[in-house]
Amino acid sequence: MGSRKKVHAFVRVRPTDDFAHEMIKYGDDNKTIDIHLKKDTRRGAVNNQQTDWSFKLDRVLHDASQDLVYEIVAKDVVSQALNGFNGTIMCYGQTGAGKTYTMTGATENYKHRGILPRALQQVFKMIEERPTHAITVRVSYLEIYNESLFDLLSTLPYVGPSVTPMTIVENPQGVFIKGLSVHLTSQEEDAFSLLFEGETNRIIASHTMNKNSSRSHSSHCDNLTSVLGVSQARSRTLSDEKYITSKINLVDLAGSERLGKSRSEGRVLKEATYINKSLSFLEQAIIALGDQKRDHIPFRQCKLTHALKDSLGGNCNMVLVTNIYGEAAQLEETLSSLRFASRMKLVTTEPAINEKYDAERMVKNLEKELALLKQELAIHDSLANRTLVNYDPMDESQIAEINSQVRRYLEGTLEEIDIINLRQIQEVFNQFRVVLSQQEQEVESALRRKYTLIDKNDYAAISAVQKAGLVDADGHLVGEPDGQGFGLGVAPFSTKPGKKSKSKKMFKEQLSSSARKEGASSPLSSKDLDVSASKTQLTPSSKDGDIKDMLMRDRETSNTEPLASDSPKEELRPPRPSTPPAKPVAFEDFKNERGSEINRIFKENKSILNERRKRASETTQRINAIKQEIDVTKEALNLQKSLREKQGEYENKGLMIIDEEEFLLILKLKDLKKQYRTEYQDLRDLRAEIQYCQHLVDQCRHRLLTEFDIWYNESFFVPEDLQMALRPGGSIRPGMMPLSKIVSLGEDDQDRFSQLQQTMLPEGPDSVSFYNAKVKMEQKIVKNHRGMEKEMQPTPVLFPGESLGQSLVGCSPWGRRVRHE
Ligand code: ADP
Ligand code: MG
Numbered sequence: 001m002g003s004r005k006k007v008h009a010f011v012r013v014r015p016t017d018d019f020a021h022e023m024i025k026y027g028d029d030n031k032t033i034d035i036h037l038k039k040d041t042r043r044g045a046v047n048n049q050q051t052d053w054s055f056k057l058d059r060v061l062h063d064a065s066q067d068l069v070y071e072i073v074a075k076d077v078v079s080q081a082l083n084g085f086n087g088t089i090m091c092y093g094q095t096g097a098g099k100t101y102t103m104t105g106a107t108e109n110y111k112h113r114g115i116l117p118r119a120l121q122q123v124f125k126m127i128e129e130r131p132t133h134a135i136t137v138r139v140s141y142l143e144i145y146n147e148s149l150f151d152l153l154s155t156l157p158y159v160g161p162s163v164t165p166m167t168i169v170e171n172p173q174g175v176f177i178k179g180l181s182v183h184l185t186s187q188e189e190d191a192f193s194l195l196f197e198g199e200t201n202r203i204i205a206s207h208t209m210n211k212n213s214s215r216s217h218s219s220h221c222d223n224l225t226s227v228l229g230v231s232q233a234r235s236r237t238l239s240d241e242k243y244i245t246s247k248i249n250l251v252d253l254a255g256s257e258r259l260g261k262s263r264s265e266g267r268v269l270k271e272a273t274y275i276n277k278s279l280s281f282l283e284q285a286i287i288a289l290g291d292q293k294r295d296h297i298p299f300r301q302c303k304l305t306h307a308l309k310d311s312l313g314g315n316c317n318m319v320l321v322t323n324i325y326g327e328a329a330q331l332e333e334t335l336s337s338l339r340f341a342s343r344m345k346l347v348t349t350e351p352a353i354n355e356k357y358d359a360e361r362m363v364k365n366l367e368k369e370l371a372l373l374k375q376e377l378a379i380h381d382s383l384a385n386r387t388l389v390n391y392d393p394m395d396e397s398q399i400a401e402i403n404s405q406v407r408r409y410l411e412g413t414l415e416e417i418d419i420i421n422l423r424q425i426q427e428v429f430n431q432f433r434v435v436l437s438q439q440e441q442e443v444e445s446a447l448r449r450k451y452t453l454i455d456k457n458d459y460a461a462i463s464a465v466q467k468a469g470l471v472d473a474d475g476h477l478v479g480e481p482d483g484q485g486f487g488l489g490v491a492p493f494s495t496k497p498g499k500k501s502k503s504k505k506m507f508k509e510q511l512s513s514s515a516r517k518e519g520a521s522s523p524l525s526s527k528d529l530d531v532s533a534s535k536t537q538l539t540p541s542s543k544d545g546d547i548k549d550m551l552m553r554d555r556e557t558s559n560t561e562p563l564a565s566d567s568p569k570e571e572l573r574p575p576r577p578s579t580p581p582a583k584p585v586a587f588e589d590f591k592n593e594r595g596s597e598i599n600r601i602f603k604e605n606k607s608i609l610n611e612r613r614k615r616a617s618e619t620t621q622r623i624n625a626i627k628q629e630i631d632v633t634k635e636a637l638n639l640q641k642s643l644r645e646k647q648g649e650y651e652n653k654g655l656m657i658i659d660e661e662e663f664l665l666i667l668k669l670k671d672l673k674k675q676y677r678t679e680y681q682d683l684r685d686l687r688a689e690i691q692y693c694q695h696l697v698d699q700c701r702h703r704l705l706t707e708f709d710i711w712y713n714e715s716f717f718v719p720e721d722l723q724m725a726l727r728p729g730g731s732i733r734p735g736m737m738p739l740s741k742i743v744s745l746g747e748d749d750q751d752r753f754s755q756l757q758q759t760m761l762p763e764g765p766d767s768v769s770f771y772n773a774k775v776k777m778e779q780k781i782v783k784n785h786r787g788m789e790k791e792m793q794p795t796p797v798l799f800p801g802e803s804l805g806q807s808l809v810g811c812s813p814w815g816r817r818v819r820h821e
Contacts, residue, residue: 004348007318009341010073011055013062013326014098020328032056035335055338057345062326066105069321070118077248077317078122082135084244084353086316088251088308089115092340093323094333095255102321103252107199116250120191139183139191141198143205144278144303150205152198153181168303174310241362245354249311254279256340257333278304283340289313290346315352320344389421399427406431452588461584468582580716590708598707602700609693616686623679630672637665 011033013024025034035053059072077087091099105114120139127135141152149166153159159181166179185191254276274280281301288297289312299309312318322341324334374391381389394402406428408414417428447453454461580586591599640662658666 004350005317007320007344007347007349008058008073009320009322009345011057011060011322011324011338011341012064012069012098012102013060013324014096014101015063016326018328019326020331023328023331024326024334026060026062027056030060031058033060033338035331035338037331053335053338055342057322057341061321066102066112066114066118069102070115073319073321074115074119075122077319078119079126080317080351081246081248082123082126082130084246084355085351086246086248086311086314086354088249088311088316088318089119089321090249090251090253090319091321091323092253092256093337094257094325094330097323097325097330097333097337099252099255099321099323102323103250104195104199107196117192117195119248119250120195121188124188124191137185137191139185139194140177140180141194141201142177142180142307143202144307145205147278147303149177149180149303149307151180152201152205153183153194155201156181156183156194156197168306170309175307177307241358241365243356243358245356247311249308249316251308251311253282256337258336278302281305282308283343285312286340286343286347290343313347313349315350315354317351318347318349391421391423394423394427399431402427403431403434406435410435452585464584465582468584580712583712586712586715587708590711591704594711595704595707598700598704602697602704605693605697605700609690609697612686612690612693616683616690619679619683619686623676623683626672626676626679630669630676633665633669633672637662637669640665 023036023038025036026032027034033055035055037049037051061069061072064072074089077089081087089103091103093099101112101114103114104116106112123137127133127137139153143150143152149168151159151166164179166177169176169178183190183194185194256274256276256279258274274283281298282305284301285297285299285305288294297313299305299312305312310316320341322337324330324337377389377391381387402424405414405417409417419425454465456462581589640659644658644662
C-alpha cells in the first residue's frame, strides 16, 4: 500500500497472412517492437523524415491465444480485486484491430471467449475458494456514444424504465453513474446471462447508430463499453466490522483511427485528430497523468474520462492492451497506437485497499464490549467489598449533590470528598471549575457595583485621575503614605459609605469618607485590582476622550467644599459622601445610571455616523476606480478613433460606420459614466447624512455633559432645601438653570431666585417657557430635565429646540436612511 506502480501496457497484434516483416520487428525479449518505415520517395532523396521507432512495453503478444492473453493481462488484476484493489483493463486501437475480440471474445466459441467472461469466471471461482467470506458481486454494463450514456442492461424485465437520464456523480467514495442499473449476481451463469444480454444490446445499438450516423462507413467507431464488477468482501465472523470493496472496470474503447487516413502517405508524421473526440480527451488526461508536475488532470472534459476518473491512475491496478494490425497498410495507425501505449506507460497509480467500516456493526460490537466490562467491574466491586457503585452517566441530581459537596468543601464545612469512581472524580473537578467561575463572576460584579475600576494600562484614565488629584504622580492615593501602585475605588453616591460587606475582606479598605478623614485608608494595591479585574480589565465604558477632557477642565467644581447633607428623606436619596467623587469617575457612574439612556443614544448615533463615514469612504474608492476605468476606456476609444481616421472612414447615408470593438468601447464608456453618476449621487447623499449625523452626535454629547453637570451638582452640591424644590412636585423644574449656577449664587441672588420662583411659577405651566427664554440669555439651559426619564424610554428623544419630527433615532427627517441598521 502507498507505493506507486506503473501502468502495464501490452501490445496485441492481430494475426494476418500479410504480416509486414520488413517493417515490424519483435525483440527477443518479447517486450520490444521496432517499426521501420521506407523513405517517402516522393519527397526526394534528402528529407529529414524519421524512419525508425522502437517501443518498449510490458509484453508484445503476437499469435497469442485468448488463454495466454488472459493469463498475462488480466489474471492478477482480477485476483487483486478480490483483495480490495480496484482494477481497470482497457483495450485501445484502431477499428478492426481486435479490441472487442480481446475484451469480449467470440461469444459463439467458448475457447475464444475474451477477458470479460474469463474475469467473471475467475471471480466466482475465487469466491468459492473463500468460504469464510461473504462476497457479493454486482454487474453493470455501460456504453458511451457521442457523449450519451446507455445502460446496456436496461432491457432486463426487472430493471424498469429509468426516469432520469444517467449522470456521472462524484462522491468521496469515488465516481459512480447515477441511473445505471446494478445487478446482484450470485453465480457465474447469471453473470454470463448479463454479459450476453449486454452484448446483444450493444450490437443492436451499434447498427442503429451507424445507420443514423453520417460516418456510417466507420463501423461504430464511437463506442465505449465497460463492465463494472463491484465486489464486496466481508468476513463472516460477526465481530468483524471492517470490510473491503473493489471494482473492476473492463473497457472496450472506440476505434482510435484519425482523420485523413485515406490520404495518409504524406502525413505519417503528423498527429492527425481522432475521429472520436473523447479519445483525444482521454489522451490529454493520460499525458497529464504521466506528467509528475501536473496537479490538475482534465477528467471532466468528456463523459468517458469523467466516468473513468478513479479508474485511470488513482488507486487502481491498471492495464492497457493496445491492439494493432500487422499489415503494412495500417502502419500509420499502428505507429500512433504504439505512441499512445508508451504514453500510458508513464502513468503511475497508487494501488490501495478499499477498506470500510460498518458503523452499525461497530456500534453493536462496542455495546457488547461495554456490557461485558460493566459485568467485570461489578465482579471486582463485590470482591473488594464495595457497595453497589453506579458507573452510569450522572443525572442532574447527582451532579447537584457533587456541586454542593464542592461548595461545602470550599467553605470548610466538609472535610473531604470521598472518591467513588473515575466518573465521579471527573465530575468533582468539573464542579470545582463551575464554582470557581461563579465566584469569579460574583466578585467581579460586586466590585463593579461598588467601584469604578480603572485599567492599569489605560494611561489616559490614570492621568485623568491624577489630574483630578485623587492619586499623585506615583500612582498613590492622595493622603496615603505607602500605597503601592495605583488603583482607585470611589464609592458612588448610591453606596452607603463604610458599609461592611464581604468584599471588604478582599480590599484592604474601601475609600470611604470616614477612612479618608482618619487618613488611614490604603489604596487598592495593584494586586488587589488584578484579582478583581484581571480578565475584564474594567475600563471606563466611554471612549469619548473629548468628553473626558471637558470634564477634566471642569474638575475644580468637585473640589468645592461640600455642603452639609442631612437629608431627612434617606429612603429616597442615599446619603451623599462627604467628599464628592472626581468628575471622570462620577461621569462613569452617571453613564451607567441616570445618563444610561442618553449615553446609549449618543453611542448609537456615533456608530451610525461611523457606519456612514465608512460607506462614504467605500463609495469614494469605488468612484475613483470607475473614474480610472473611464480614463482607460477613453484612451482606448481615442486610439480606435485615430486608427479609423488613419485607415479611412466609411460613411453610410451620412452615418459614420465604426467597427464592433469601437462600438463596444462606446457602450462601456456610457455604462461607466452611468455608474459614476449613480455612485456620485450616493456619495452626495451620504455626505449630507454624515453632516446631519455629526450634528446629532454633537447635540447628544452636549446633552450628555449638561445632564451630567446637573446630576453631579444635584447629587453632591445642591443644598438639601433647594433639592426639595427640585424634586417631583417641587416648585422648580430642575434644568431650568444649571445647578452649578444655582449653587454659586450669592445670598442676594438666591433671594432673587426665590422671589422669581414665587412670582413666576404660580402663573401656571405657561410661565415656564417665558421663564426659560429669559434665563437662556445668560445661561445654558437644558429643558425637560425632570421629564427626561419619561421621555427617554421610547426613542425618539427630544432635544432643546427640537420638535418631534426632528428627533433622532427612528424618526429622522430622512426616515429610513438614518435609521440604525
Ligand atoms: P475491434 O473491436 O478492434 O474493432 P474486433 O475485435 O471486432 O476489432 O476484430 C475485428 C475482427 O478481427 C473480428 O472478426 C475478430 O474476430 C477478428 N480478430 C481480431 N483479433 C483477432 C485475433 N487475435 N485472433 C483471431 N481473430 C481476431
Ligand atoms: Mg470493437
